[in-house]
Amino acid sequence: MIDKLEMFVALAQARHFGRAAEAVGVTQPTLSAAIKSLEAELGVMLVQRGSRFGGLTPEGKRVLDWARRIVGDARTMKEELRAARSGLSGDLRLAVIPTALSAVSELTTALAAAHPNVRFTILSATSTDILSMIEDLRVDAGITYLDNEPLGRVVTVPLYDERYALIVRNDSIFAGRASVPWAELGTLPLALLTPDMQNRRITGGHLAAAGVRTQPSVETNSTIVLISHVLQGWATVLPMRAAEIFLASAPVAAIPLVEPDARNAVGLVAPWREPHTPVIDALLREAGRLSGI
Template sequence: MIDKLEMFIALARERHFGRAAEACGVTQPTLSAAIKQLEEQLGVLLVWRGSRFGGLTPEGARVLERARVIVADTRALREEMRTAKRGLSGDLRLAAVPTALAAITALTGPLTLRHPNLRITVFSRNSAAIVQMLDDLQVDAGITYLENEPLGRVATVPLYAEHYNLVMRADHPLAGREAVPWAEAASEPLCLLTPDMQNRRIVDRHMAEAGAVARARLESNSLLALIAHVQASGWVTILPLRSAQPFLGTGSLVAVPLTEPVAEHVVGLIAPHREPMTPVLDALMEAARKAAFQ
């Protein structure tokens, strides 16, 4: 039954039989047969079928909610039994907004040092995708903005506050300034994250507060791509200082604080609101509390 529920969750997520089968590591006929068997066991139609996936029936939507709980509880039980037998081990899957990737080492470093049998996978995703991945049981926890957009029912640990800087080459005319107003930054050739990123929406909002519009000459969902264009083309980008710091060590780039307004937004760990938490999540939450605002 659990395997069938996991396949059903994958189908609801992928909205395509072939992609769901691939995600589950089975053939499409195997997945289709499993969904049919699940329908027969529950006595309801779960999926509208035609020449392709047609969505969930009302009963299917209700089953999906329960399936997520059942699968999550089953995984938690397996993890508890494994931990009781062998200590904390297994896989921890994290999703983080791109601007938090540099800061995530404050969690993963101490965690793996204390629990060497723990394997960690980190995905770079936007804030909306992180919440969806939590719902779909694709990740165990996420690192994202806590204050700006709905997160749903999650447990949170604030980690740090982002402070925004104009990042540019050291030979840029603004490089020697103590601060740059947002409105002045808007007139520079900007490389920015794509609009689906919450950081970009934050940048646009503060630009609007300053009476300006951020017109990006280049957009990307990769911080590395932004930095590469700043280095090669003499353009500028807007990044939180923590995100920019790994690129500032050579002295070829500088970061100048943005003002008028001076803005900060809290980034933190989010995890499913479930009691009891799995041993791995308990350890992650403890590491987050220790790392907070250091």
């Protein structure tokens, strides 16, 4: 039944029989037959069918909650047995908010030093998508904001506090200043992250509180695109840690934003499950060590 539940979870995620079959490495007829067999075993209809996938039935939505738990527990069991047999190894999938991408290497490097057979896949995602990807078992853990918007049922480990800076070219009149109030950003051509990013919602809130109407002339989900526009004369707002990687190699300056001197906690989030897989358990321990917990 585990294989059928895996296929059901994949179908609920992909919302398309062909893409779900491709995701789990089977043919579409095989996946369709497995879903029908699962429905027969459980005695309920799980999927609304027509000429294409029509969504889950109410019973299907309830079964999906159980399927995620069962599939997650089965994967944990397999990982624990493999670790006992041959040591900690395998793939660790992390989804990370764009402003924390430059900081994730501190965590992965420390874990790799202790467990060299662990491989990493790191994806950039919004805070909302990270929680969805963890719930759907598409990633093992994430790095996101901890204290600004609801997280749901996850385990968290704080890593650092995000502080914000105005990023401008070195020849800007702002470049030599010790700090800049948020209220002064209304005079600048701004390039900002897109509204689906929690960082944008945070910075937008600070700008609004300072009386600045946020009308960026450039929006993007990439910090690299932001910096490329700064080099052409725009200004942007980034966390200090996200900006540090550019300060050493590009003619840009980072000036702390004040009034307020805002801070938001960023940390590791992992599924609320006991026991965790050995790799996730090691990741949580390493995150706690780095943050001093």
